[in-house]
Amino acid sequence: MRKLVFLGVVTGIMIFMGINATCTKIFADSSDMDIDQGIANQGRRIEEGFRSGELTQSEARMVQDNLNYVLDQTTRLKADGKLTEEERERLHRMLDQNSDMIYDRKHNPIKAFRPSTEASYLDERIANQFGRIDDGIHLGYFTRQEKRILIDNLDYVGDQEARFKADGIFPVAERKQLHTLLDRNSSMIGKQEPVKTLRPGIGSPGIDQRVADQQRKIDQGIISQELTRGEARTLQDNLNYIQREEARLKADGSLTHEERERLHQMLDENSDIIYDKKHNPVRRFY
Numbered sequence: 001m002r003k004l005v006f007l008g009v010v011t012g013i014m015i016f017m018g019i020n021a022t023c024t025k026i027f028a029d030s031s032d033m034d035i036d037q038g039i040a041n042q043g044r045r046i047e048e049g050f051r052s053g054e055l056t057q058s059e060a061r062m063v064q065d066n067l068n069y070v071l072d073q074t075t076r077l078k079a080d081g082k083l084t085e086e087e088r089e090r091l092h093r094m095l096d097q098n099s100d101m102i103y104d105r106k107h108n109p110i111k112a113f114r115p116s117t118e119a120s121y122l123d124e125r126i127a128n129q130f131g132r133i134d135d136g137i138h139l140g141y142f143t144r145q146e147k148r149i150l151i152d153n154l155d156y157v158g159d160q161e162a163r164f165k166a167d168g169i170f171p172v173a174e175r176k177q178l179h180t181l182l183d184r185n186s187s188m189i190g191k192q193e194p195v196k197t198l199r200p201g202i203g204s205p206g207i208d209q210r211v212a213d214q215q216r217k218i219d220q221g222i223i224s225q226e227l228t229r230g231e232a233r234t235l236q237d238n239l240n241y242i243q244r245e246e247a248r249l250k251a252d253g254s255l256t257h258e259e260r261e262r263l264h265q266m267l268d269e270n271s272d273i274i275y276d277k278k279h280n281p282v283r284r285f286y
Contacts, residue, residue, distance in 0.1 A: 035074060035088065038095045042067050043172040045102055050169065055102075057168055062110050066098045068175050069114040072121035075179055122161065122175070125182050126154055130275055132189050146195040148210075148264065151271060153185045153198045155213040162216075207246060207260070210267045214239055217274050227274075231282045238270045238285050 046064050049055035055063070070091060077087045100108040133150050136142045142150065157178055164174040181198050188195045199209075218235050221227030227235070242263060249259045272280040 035070075035091050035095070038092075038099075039067060039071055039074075039172050042095065042098060042102060047169075047171065049102065059105070059110050061168055062112055063098055063102055064169055064171065066094070066101075066113045067172055068120075068170060070094050070098070071172055071175055071179075076121055122157075122178055122182070125179075125186075126157060129154055129182065129185060129189060132186075134276065136189065141191070142195070144265075144268065148268065149195050149197050150185060150189060151275075152210065152213065153181070153188075155217075156197075156199050157181050157185070159213070159216070207242075207263050207267070210264075210271075211239060211243060214267065214270060214274060221274065231277070234282050234284055235270060235274060238266070238273075241284075241286055242266050242270070 043064075046055065046060055046067065050057065050060040073094070074083075074091055077083055077091075083091075094113060097108075098113070101110045130151070133142070133147060137147055160174075160181070161170075161178055164170055164178075184193070184198060187193045214235075218227065218232055218239070221235075222229070222232045245266070246255075246263055249255055249263070255263075266285055269280075269285070273282050
């Protein structure tokens, strides 16, 4: 009899704990949804204010970047699977402050949330994934083809970010798309799903696409001064050489598997130099 009573009590506790955990999750999810809804609502108000002329482009860009900063912080703080009450309150305070700026600029001058020295969380995630891919190659986790696809996925995210930013405004919805792409690539790096391209409509990155991506990276490296002019010239010469080789090998109308692989290997080597000069000194292929 005592055993039955004991089992009943334990079962009751377990059921209660299960219900309590479920309720906690529901309430946590509900609070998180409030933050997501607040971000979405402010995004719409910024877009409407910009279109109506109530916000100048500079003002719209700043309050939008504040909103992106809140999204970055939300994504970062949720990395362990949950938000604490203090973290949630901090996010709500930032949303309230940004809302006041959007509604009443006269009494709430527009100012930036993001510290001038802090990189975008998107950039931080991309750099982190490049490091994880590099570690995976050294440890033998990825084939050469998997490495090409994973790096091309990050290049695709960079392409999309540049396209989204072209009009001077970077809405939260577009930023979320990029975080979703990075989530998927992260799962592939962690071997939680098969490695495949994120680019729609293609099976794997082609030679021309990889050449275009590396050209963009070289151009960006010159602008950001991550590459000296001498380094950029050498990398550009390598890229030009690869294109000449491709044209020469295609002269008979097609590329063999071996010829395509050779071009990809040269692109791999140039890519390694662009992304990591420390371990891959800049040099010419020819």
